[in-house]
Amino acid sequence: MKADAKELPLEIMELQMGPSHPATHGTIKFNLKLDGERVLDCDVEVGFLHRGFDKSCEQATWTQVIPYTDRLNYASSLINNVGYALAVEKLIGAETPPRCQYIRVIISELARIYDHLTCCGMAASEMGAITAGFYMIEAREMITRIVENLTGARLTVTYVRIGGVKHDLPQDFAERVKQMFKTIRKLLDDCDRLLSRNRIFIDRMSNIGTISQEFALNYSLTGPMLRATGVNYDVRKVFPYLVYDQLDFDVPLGSKGDNYDRFVCRIQEIAQSMRIVEQALERLPVGPVWIDDPHFVLPEKEKVYNSIEGLMHHFKIIMEGIHVPPGETYFAVEGGNGELGFYLVSDGGGRPYRVRVRPPCFIAMGAFHEMVKGHMIADIIPTFGMVNMIGGECDR
Amino acid sequence: MPDTSPNLQFIQQQLGAKVLQTVQAQGDDILILERAGLRESFRLFKEDSKLNYDFLSDITAVDYWQKKEPRFEVVYQITSLKNRRRLRVRVPVPESDPAVESLTPLWRGANFLEREVWDLFGIRFTGHPDLRRILLYDEFQGHPLRKDYPVNLCQPRVPERKVEGTFVDERSHNKLAQLKHVLGSKGS
Numbered sequence: 160m161k162a163d164a165k166e167l168p169l170e171i172m173e174l175q176m177g178p179s180h181p182a183t184h185g186t187i188k189f190n191l192k193l194d195g196e197r198v199l200d201c202d203v204e205v206g207f208l209h210r211g212f213d214k215s216c217e218q219a220t221w222t223q224v225i226p227y228t229d230r231l232n233y234a235s236s237l238i239n240n241v242g243y244a245l246a247v248e249k250l251i252g253a254e255t256p257p258r259c260q261y262i263r264v265i266i267s268e269l270a271r272i273y274d275h276l277t278c279c280g281m282a283a284s285e286m287g288a289i290t291a292g293f294y295m296i297e298a299r300e301m302i303t304r305i306v307e308n309l310t311g312a313r314l315t316v317t318y319v320r321i322g323g324v325k326h327d328l329p330q331d332f333a334e335r336v337k338q339m340f341k342t343i344r345k346l347l348d349d350c351d352r353l354l355s356r357n358r359i360f361i362d363r364m365s366n367i368g369t370i371s372q373e374f375a376l377n378y379s380l381t382g383p384m385l386r387a388t389g390v391n392y393d394v395r396k397v398f399p400y401l402v403y404d405q406l407d408f409d410v411p412l413g414s415k416g417d418n419y420d421r422f423v424c425r426i427q428e429i430a431q432s433m434r435i436v437e438q439a440l441e442r443l444p445v446g447p448v449w450i451d452d453p454h455f456v457l458p459e460k461e462k463v464y465n466s467i468e469g470l471m472h473h474f475k476i477i478m479e480g481i482h483v484p485p486g487e488t489y490f491a492v493e494g495g496n497g498e499l500g501f502y503l504v505s506d507g508g509g510r511p512y513r514v515r516v517r518p519p520c521f522i523a524m525g526a527f528h529e530m531v532k533g534h535m536i537a538d539i540i541p542t543f544g545m546v547n548m549i550g551g552e553c554d555r
Numbered sequence: 556m557p558d559t560s561p562n563l564q565f566i567q568q569q570l571g572a573k574v575l576q577t578v579q580a581q582g583d584d585i586l587i588l589e590r591a592g593l594r595e596s597f598r599l600f601k602e603d604s605k606l607n608y609d610f611l612s613d614i615t616a617v618d619y620w621q622k623k624e625p626r627f628e629v630v631y632q633i634t635s636l637k638n639r640r641r642l643r644v645r646v647p648v649p650e651s652d653p654a655v656e657s658l659t660p661l662w663r664g665a666n667f668l669e670r671e672v673w674d675l676f677g678i679r680f681t682g683h684p685d686l687r688r689i690l691l692y693d694e695f696q697g698h699p700l701r702k703d704y705p706v707n708l709c710q711p712r713v714p715e716r717k718v719e720g721t722f723v724d725e726r727s728h729n730k731l732a733q734l735k736h737v738l739g740s741k742g743s
Contacts, residue, residue, distance in 0.1 A: 205690065214699055
């Protein structure tokens with residue numbers, strides 16, 4: 160370059176990316192300030208999918224909230240169900256029988272695999288690795304089939320109830336899961352060969368969106384985002400719930416806190432989740448899946464149709480809702496994206512006084528502007544993909 | 556309950572009259588705290604080597620309209636990753652002056668959470684760098700999670716926002732006008 164070459168004049172361009180951008184799977188808007196292609200500042204606008212989850216829950220009975228929780232993080236609706244049911248049970252002071260707890264662990268982990276596969280598959284295909292994306296979607300589809308066989312729905316499952324689960328596992332469940340894991344492992348091996356040493360993939364993921372441990376803790380990040388920086392915080396280990404303390408699994412940790420570490424963390428968590436499911440299926444105890452308490456459990460249909468007491472019992476629970484003692488509680492489970500907490504307030508009636516969800520990806524979006532600052536516009540896509548913002552949960 | 560946890564006792568010793576009440580329910584440590592000097596109290600929770608509540612899990616609020624005085628309660632969930640303990644701090648806020656100190660200087664993650672509480676409850680956070688609505692739009696009237704906000708209330712229509720310096724492609728409008736012109740001449 161000649162010494163007297165003039166620099167191009169710097170003019171800051173403002174660009175609004177979203178709310179319906181084809182490469183950001185989710186309705187979200189980034190108000191960018193750009194210097195050429197470099198991001199100087201990014202103002203994240205969320206709320207396009209806000210539908211008043213909290214307000215709707217206050218109108219419904221305790222049980223009617225469960226379908227609403229399906230629609231929070233719809234990639235892992237089973238975990239939302241479990242988290243909500245556990246929070247209400249904590250308020251009641253009830254503990255479900257061991258078989259129910261094991262089933263809840265199994266479905267949580269299946270949902271986690273589903274969530275991570277969605278996140279990684281989408282992120283890969285947004286960067287052009289559409290083959291790997293399709294392989295992961297294929298693996299995801301197999302979980303959907305199993306979930307459909309179990310709950311009757313593919314996405315909005317409403318499987319967990321307060322004090323139990325809707326019904327027991329189907330007869331061939333363990334066999335089907337075993338078969339599925341074989342295929343998923345093979346598919347993930349293929350994805351590993353396609354991505355992990357792929358020059359384009361690594362160039363676009365590595366050293367992009369890097370955050371430090373202090374930064375992650377300061378911004379209250381949880382889940383794979385936090386663990387990719389090396390902080391060992393997994394709710395399943397730190398505040399064990401259900402039977403997680405009896406199962407043997409590792410928490411994959413990253414070191415650099417960039418997008419590639421987050422990707423690897425998620426892929427390794429899939430392997431750990433499969434380990435958990437296999438152990439849980441092996442140890443699955445025999446017994447009831449409901450707590451033995453008529454205050455929370457619907458009577459059998461036999462009794463409802465053939466006796467007035469059964470009918471009244473059914474009517475009371477459906478119309479008034481179960482009675483949760485007055486009080487307030489906070490209970491957190493490890494969701495696909497991090498700590499998924501439920502803060503509940505009860506005034507003693509059949510309807511919740513306040514239901515608050517701690518949405519992990521909403522909080523992660525609060526740190527997003529710092530993660531893309533100084534990078535190119537194109538780097539927003541993989542960074543956003545690895546945050547795994549799910550509109551239903553972020554905007555509630 | 557008389558047998559409170561050592562952490563709650565320690566906090567009570569340190570803060571004295573600022574602690575309105577300590578509760579232990581369902582294994583949770585709950586602290587009801589005065590809102591004066593809130594940030595300094597949280598600095599103690601965060602930085603004291605014994606307490607070490609270094610992780611802010613959640614900020615939310617509850618509206619006890621016609622049930623409790625003061626009307627609002629801002630609820631903080633803080634976690635100590637090292638000691639594996641959680642603490643819930645509830646701060647009563649009166650309706651006449653719904654404001655508390657912002658915790659953004661301590662945890663930058665408080666930014667979005669406090670904006671949400673402002674948006675849905677109308678509780679202001681003094682010292683917050685950018686207190687705007689977050690889930691709802693700027694023209695929204697009222698704060699929907701207050702209990703006196705009816706669930707089926709309709710909001711007024713908002714005219715389209717004109718953004719300075721935005722490029723608007725009006726070619727389609729021209730085509731539409733031409734088309735109308737052509738169709739209009741044929742029809743008559």
